[in-house]
Amino acid sequence: MKKVLVVEDNGDNLRLITYALRRYGYEVISAETGIKGVELAISERPFFILMDINLPDIDGLEATRRIRQSGSNGSIPIIAITSYAMAGDMDLVLAAGCTGYFEKPIDPLTILDKIHALLEKNATSPAGNK
Numbered sequence: 554m555k556k557v558l559v560v561e562d563n564g565d566n567l568r569l570i571t572y573a574l575r576r577y578g579y580e581v582i583s584a585e586t587g588i589k590g591v592e593l594a595i596s597e598r599p600f601f602i603l604m605d606i607n608l609p610d611i612d613g614l615e616a617t618r619r620i621r622q623s624g625s626n627g628s629i630p631i632i633a634i635t636s637y638a639m640a641g642d643m644d645l646v647l648a649a650g651c652t653g654y655f656e657k658p659i660d661p662l663t664i665l666d667k668i669h670a671l672l673e674k675n676a677t678s679p680a681g682n683k
């Protein structure tokens with residue numbers, strides 16, 4: 554069973570995303586802070602990571618940078634979950650090292666299709682789509 558890490562401090566969103574992932578057959582581990590997310594990303598080496606941007610300690614962008622800098626996790630897909638509605642967010646998210654992003658609210662019926670399309674696109678892109 555493939556393990557997925559969800560970094561999300563909002564309990565309702567975490568439950569929704571966990572439900573969608575488990576329904577698909579993924580094992581879910583989670584963190585409610587950026588620091589804990591970085592620790593789990595390094596120690597558990599998940600198949601991919603869903604990363605909330607607004608977190609209580611370091612934000613999802615900083616957490617992503619730290620995971621990327623940890624070396625062994627340089628190529629793991631990290632998908633940002635953002636509620637930002639500002640122009641230019643996509644650039645910020647990709648510059649931090651995220652593979653792609655989704656905007657809240659999360660739809661548990663469609664999020665897995667979106668995730669898999671993104672993972673496939675990333676895997677087949679010669680440059681890794683970073």
Ligand code: MN
Pocket residue numbers: 561562563605606607608
């Ligand atoms: Mn949040």
